[in-house]
Amino acid sequence: MRQVLTMTGLGLAALSLAACNDEGKMDTGTPVAGGARAVAMLATATGAPVGRASATDVAGGVRFTIDATGMPAGTHGAHVHMVGRCDAPDFTSAGGHWNPTQKKHGTMNPQGPHQGDLPNLVIGSDGRGTIGAVIPGATLAGLLDADGAAMVIHAGPDDLMTDPSGNSGGRIACGVFQAS
Incomplete structure (x- = not known):
């Protein structure tokens, strides 16, 4: 131990x-004066609320923050997905990872990462967890395009390398980004 x-x-x-x-x-990225912001309320397939994700324009990119509660303890892949839809039960309507630069998956992949690849979300025994990451080169205008984007939390940890999703398992929570 x-x-x-x-x-x-x-x-x-x-x-x-x-x-x-x-x-x-x-x-953590210097906020852009008057910069755009978007929020996604996270929910399970049954509609139970489990937190929120935010995206904020910062100097040189977008800062993503996830504040989760009521989630299963353990390590979970967290990714921005390219379609702003979260249809239960499996949230596949959110599409694949947000990847405007056409890279491979994972920060440990020499040909990656996707702009939607975030660090793993670690949930404690109390059901809570928080992460924050700045994605260089990302823009809220790109995130909030015609079909929107969603934040998806996966059942298992992201191995940070395997294309296309880091072997992170099923999708257990999802939220659609809305400009705020």
Whole structure:
């Protein structure tokens, strides 16, 4: 157990360092004055609310944030999908990952990532979890195109490499982005 906790701590430390700028400060993206924002209310296939996702224009990209509650404990893939539809029971109406740059899936894939690839969402035993990530080069105008976009949470962890979806399993929650 101690080894698992140590490895988890090392992994979190590496992620924290990777998200820092040259001064050692966390790089969360500087908000754009008057920048666009969109929100997606997340729900299960039965319609139970399980949190919200937001997308905010920041300098050089879009910051995505997920605040989840009432979700199954564990690690879950979290992705922006290219169609703004969340039809139950399996949310396949949301289409594939948002990928305007035509890359392969995953931040660990030398030919990736999709712009819709986010870090895994870790849900604690209390059913809560939060992530935030800036996707460089992404735009809210691209996200909120004619067919919209959706945030999808998957049943299992994303391996951050396997195309097209990181072997992250079924879709267990979904929300359509709406400009706010």
